[in-house]
Amino acid sequence: xxxxxxxxxxxxxxxxxxxxxxxxxxxxxxxxxxxxxxxxxxxxxxxxxxxxxxxxxxxxxxxxxxxxxxxxxxxxxxxxxxxxxxxxxxxxxxxxxxxxxxxxxxxxxxxxxxxxxxxxxxxxxxxxxxxxxxxxxxxxxxxxxxxxxxxxxxxxxxxxxxxxxxxxxxxxxxxxxxxxxxxxxxxxxxxxxxxxxxxxxxxxxxxxxxxxxxxxxxxxxxxxxxxxxxxxxxxxxxxxxxxxxxxxxxxxxxxxxxxxxxxxxxxxxxxxxxxxxxxxxxxxxxxxxxxxxxxxxxxxxxxxxxxxxxxxxxxxxxxxxxxxxxxxxxxxxxxxxxx
Numbered sequence: 001x002x003x004x005x006x007x008x009x010x011x012x013x014x015x016x017x018x019x020x021x022x023x024x025x026x027x028x029x030x031x032x033x034x035x036x037x038x039x040x041x042x043x044x045x046x047x048x049x050x051x052x053x054x055x056x057x058x059x060x061x062x063x064x065x066x067x068x069x070x071x072x073x074x075x076x077x078x079x080x081x082x083x084x085x086x087x088x089x090x091x092x093x094x095x096x097x098x099x100x101x102x103x104x105x106x107x108x109x110x111x112x113x114x115x116x117x118x119x120x121x122x123x124x125x126x127x128x129x130x131x132x133x134x135x136x137x138x139x140x141x142x143x144x145x146x147x148x149x150x151x152x153x154x155x156x157x158x159x160x161x162x163x164x165x166x167x168x169x170x171x172x173x174x175x176x177x178x179x180x181x182x183x184x185x186x187x188x189x190x191x192x193x194x195x196x197x198x199x200x201x202x203x204x205x206x207x208x209x210x211x212x213x214x215x216x217x218x219x220x221x222x223x224x225x226x227x228x229x230x231x232x233x234x235x236x237x238x239x240x241x242x243x244x245x246x247x248x249x250x251x252x253x254x255x256x257x258x259x260x261x262x263x264x265x266x267x268x269x270x271x272x273x274x275x276x277x278x279x280x281x282x283x284x285x286x287x288x289x290x291x292x293x294x295x296x297x298x299x300x301x302x303x304x305x306x307x308x309x310x311x312x313x314x315x316x317x318x319x320x321x322x323x324x325x326x327x328x329x330x331x332x333x334x335x336x337x338x339x
Contacts, residue, residue: 068265081270089274090154093281100285104292114218114298116313117226123312125323125332127304135197136305139190146183147284149176154277181258188251195244201231202241207321208234218297226317233319235293242286249279 054061058076060069069075128136152160153176161169211234214222227233232240253276256264264272294302298318304310315323326332 068263075266077267078270081274084274085277089277089281093277094155096281096285097288100288104288104297107292108296111219111223113296114216114224116299117224117317118313120300120311120313123332123334124309125312125315125326126309126329127315128308130308132197133305133308135190135193139187139194142183142187142190143283143287146180146187147280147287149180149183150280151284152176153180184251184254184258187247188255191244191247191251194240198240199244202237204234204237205230208237211235226320228321229319231319231322239286239290243283246279246282246286250276250283253279 055073056076058072058074060071061073063071065071152173156169156173156176160172164172207228207230211227211229214225214227216233216235217223217225217227253272256272257269257276260269294305300311300314303314312323312327315327
C-alpha cells in the first residue's frame, strides 16, 4: 500500500515540477530567442544590402586605424578616376601617339627632308660644347627610357600581357615600375639643369614669329627658303619650352606619386596620376617631331649634337644670324692643314 502511495505521489509531483520548471524557464528562453533574433537581424543588416549600399556609396565606417580615409572601403570618386584613365585618357593618348607617328611618316614621304641649298664647304663652326652634348644625351636617354617604361605601365597589359608568359610579364612590369620610380627624380634634376643652361638661348622674339609664319622653310611655298634664325630657331625654342613646362608638370606630379608620405589622400594621388599621364603624352608626341627633324627631316641636323660643330653651309642656311655672330671667332677659323 505504501509503495502504491509513493508511486502515485511521484506520478503527480513530477508533472507539477515539470510545469513549474517550464513556467519559470519560458521567459528566459523567450528572452534568449528574442536576443538571438535581434542579433541575427543586426548581422543581416550589417552584412546585407543596407551595409553594402553604404559601402558602395563611399560612406565612412568605424576603424581603429587613425589614418585618413581608412574607414572608407570603396572610393566612389576612384571609379571616376578609373573611367577617365582607362576609358578616355589611355585610348586618346594612344591615338595621339600613333597619329604623331603617322604625321611624320606622311611628311617624310610627301614633303621630304629639308636639304641644303648649296654644297658643304668643309669649314666647321663650333656649336655645342662637350657639356652641352653630355646634358642633351643624358636628358634624351632619361626621357626616352621613362617614356618607354611609362607606356609599358599604361599599355603593356593590352599589348604584352596577352602574348607573354605570366612570369616574364611580371618581371617586365615590375622592372618598368621600379625603373620609372627611381629614374623620375633624375629627370627632374636634369630638367632644372637644362633650364639654367639654355633658357637665354630660347627667349622668343620677332624673328621667331617670322620663322613660324614661313613654317621654318620646310613646307608649302616657303620650302627651301631658310628663314632667318639666331642660335635657336622658332621650332627649337618651341620644343625647349614644351619640355620645360610639361616636363615640370610631369616631374612635380611624379614626385607626388613617388613619395606618398606627405599626407596625400586618394584624390591627390588620382589627380596627380591623370596630370602625369597627360603631360607625359604631350611630351612624347612633341618629341616624336623633334626626333624626326633630327634624324630624317633636316639634312645634317644631327651633326652638331654628335660632333659639337656644324658645316659652314648648314650654319648659314639655318642659323644665319648666329653664324654672323660667331664666324670670326678664333675657334671657327679654318684650320691650317700643315699645322
